[in-house]
Amino acid sequence: MTKIGLEIHCQLTNLQSKLFCSCKANYREFEPNENICPVCAGMPGSLPRLNQEAVKKATMIAMALNCSTPEKIAFFRKNYFYPDLPKNFQITQLNIYGDTSVGGSGTISVGDKKIRITRIQLEEDPGRLIYEGSSSKNQITLVDYNRAGTPLVEIVTEPDFETPKEVRDFLNILSDLLKNLGVADPSLEGAMRADANVSVHGGNKVEIKNIGSFHDLEKAAHFEITRQESLHDRDIPIAQETRHWDDRRKITVSSRSKEEDMDYRYFLEGDIPWVKINPEIRTELKSEMPESISSKKERYVTKYNIPEQVADVLSSDKFYSDMFEKSHTESNAKEVANIITTELMGLEDTREKREASKLTATHLRDLADSIQTGKVSRNSSKNALHEILKTGKSVSQIISDLDLGNVSDELELLKIIDKIISDESEAVEQAKSNPQTINFLVGKVMQATKGKADPTSTLNLLKKQIGI
């Protein structure tokens, strides 16, 4: 039996400023050590000032994960020396005087399974070390404090995962949830990192630190389970230890650091008073919370009759569900959902993906209406969509510019069909003996009309003309 527990660090990337000073939370746009001040650089005598917005956003995450939220929260100093930590302590949270972390126990559903959340804490991110030099002889270590003090939420789970796949599914759900709440963009480099605790057959727990991507986390868990199973099979005891994920070699490596034995000498952060979270604030936060992914999904299915699978994909993605909300009408909702999930979400081209953000609600609404009223076939609507992304022109303009309008005139369509019948006499004979081969002729008509003919009426007219 495998048990996996996670500690996920997630930056609150949508905040304006750092956790204890007014430097930018978005450190990614700066040259090294440009986004620092005496507070986040740990200068003696500087005093932290708590970012209230960060407390609110972290509380929202706790609520969304069904965690209890205490009436008072407190901050602690976690003391250790490391070059990326300018103060030589990290301001974080700890539950030694009762539950004083921003979130207490909670749950999140992953498929049919409930994963228990142990706690959620708000803390500051350290700086970053950059290693330069090609060999160990000339290697130098540079330090960039731009990230120091960035608001970080740590989500700790119980060891409820039994497979690496469950871990991956959970992270995808969590990532969608954070995006939906509007608190973070977990896809940004380094915005979501994790440690995993893995044990097999009730043996010792091994902690894997320093995993930077979901993909690697799943791989690391796989590797670690295989490694421990193999030791277990040979009756070799599994050491309780910290290992690091080597993402180049794709293996876990025993860590020689003494992190496990370190005494952090936690004590209350005297420069930040306890923070009271009044019931009114909690009520206010609840009312500010956006509709949850599951309730969105249910609404799409019941109100608009959108197939469950489509509703699932659409509701999980904040960017596209926002786009859906802005562009659909009561009558074209299903068609808009269809365009978004089958066409836009499948865009391979990164340039087009970028352009998708420029697509206006009017474009989508008009395109869906044009398909529904038969002005353009579903087939041609794909070309129209690519042209919109390229040019930004209106839907009606594009339909007329590219001559994408449906061949709805039956006489015109009949003319084309008659020509195909006389050109393809062999295929016509074949269709008479084997009606299924008529699809070849339908394809020819589609080709001749550049996909503008309605497939059903084409088939019916072809059958009538051939006499089958």
Ligand SMILES: [Zn+2]
């Ligand atoms: Zn600062």
